[in-house]
Amino acid sequence: MWFERIVSEGLAHNSWIFGTGGVAAVVDPRRDCEAYLDLARQHDAVITHIFETHRNEDYVTGGPELAARSGARVFHGARMAFAFGVPVRDGDRIKLGPLAIRILETPGHTEESITVVVADTEVSDEPYLVFSGDSLFIGDIARTDFFGQERKAEMAATIHDSITKKILFLGKGTILCPAHGAGSVCGGDIADLPLSTLGFEEKTNPLLAIPKEEFVKKRVHESPYLPPYFRQMERLNQDGPALLTSLPAPRPLQPENVQESIRSGCQLVDIRSPTAFAAGHIPGSISIWREGLPAFAGWVLDYARPIVIIDDFNCEIPRALPHFVRLGYDNVAGWLAGGFPAWFRAALPVETTGTCTVQELFRDLEQGGFFLLDVRDIKKRLVQGYIRGSQHIYAGEIPVRSEEIQKDLPICVYCDAGYKGSLAASLLAMRGYRPVTNVLGGMQAWLRAGFPVTHD
Secondary structure, eight states: OEEEEEEETTTTEEEEEEEETTEEEEESOBSSOHHHHHHHHHTTOEEEEEEEOSOOSSSOBOHHHHHHHHOOEEEEETTSOOSSSEEEOTTOEEEETTEEEEEEEOOSSSTTOEEEEEEETTTOSSOOEEEEETSEETTEEOOOOTTOGGGHHHHHHHHHHHIIIIIGGGOTTOEEEESBOTTOTTSSSOOSOSOEEHHHHHHHOGGGSSOHHHHHHHHHTOOOOOOTHHHHHHHHHHHOOOOGGGSOOOEEEOHHHHHHHHHTTOEEEEOSOHHHHHHOBOTTOEEOOGGGHHHHHHHHOOSSSOEEEEOSSSSSHHHHHHHHHHTTOTTEEEEETTHHHHHHHTTOOOBOOEEEOHHHHHHHHTTOOSEEEEOSOHHHHHHHOBOTTOEEOOGGGHHHHGGGSOSSSOEEEEOSSSHHHHHHHHHHHHTTOOSEEEETTHHHHHHHTTOOOBOO
């Protein structure tokens, strides 16, 4: 038997492929599915089974895409009506050569969540692998807030029972293979480890060390961020997304084509660094550095208007496009051919954004006269502290909370290191706030410089 993990960076999404004797199965595939087909070919195997552990919220399922490419069947939990695939229920058993696959219904994160248990009967009938989806993570447990405040306690109690009464009973040595790793928005504090065992989690996972009542109370009072694109993901993943082969491919666009797109109301996404964006950008661009696309595209982009990507020399375009695909942005029209240099060589309009160092900010704090905005995750503000006098709005929430910001004052924005600050500055500039300055280095530089912080 063999198995491998495929990581989708930025989303911290884990998908898995396992197989034996010329057949293979995939658990929680992403939409750009060539990696699974390549791995199957390397093992001289054919993918025959695809398991979706739940209706995902943070990325587009790859089940229908991979099924169309491989001929495999998709299996998912029976407690939700999907427009594709085969429903499975608690106790169902599936054979993959000598591999015995058993289904556990483990609701809590979502109502139809399942856990896939695998034993290699050529070695032992005991469980060897457990694919827990978004139920049990390494060092954490999945969020349970997707059904609203009124059902938080119910879902928290349900996921606790799913884990403690079903998953943990599979055996301490069973290898745990969750659908997300450190940094995922589907968990709170997932450990940065590739694998774990159920015994290790039972000993070390802090949320398994507290009584059920305390666990439920803790979950009821948690309020993790809920990006607006989650609702689009839920719809696509229940109804089935369009196959990629049916969609028009993004293409290089000449500056005059980009101008036409701008007049038609397109969304310009500038994936360059904050300093490059500040030095010059196309008016109306949104600054999302490439690695930040998985985390922030779903906060600020819509699914209707075409998207045009702006890079420097287009070296990052091949790495950026999959992020849009995984989030269901099938409206990417293309990218600026020749990169941003082609734009300014054509003598087309360019805007700039202000920047400052932490030393300059520290000097200007005494004089005041500007609105200081902290756009970090609220947990960072509470743990690290904040710069005196700053107000807090998370970067992703700027589009719906910008009216809370004074418009008659210059605005100075800081984040962790300057990247989210560039995003926030671009969103504010789009809404007519002027001038806007991004603090280079953000709180990291502020702390390194030894400047004071305030705690509530």
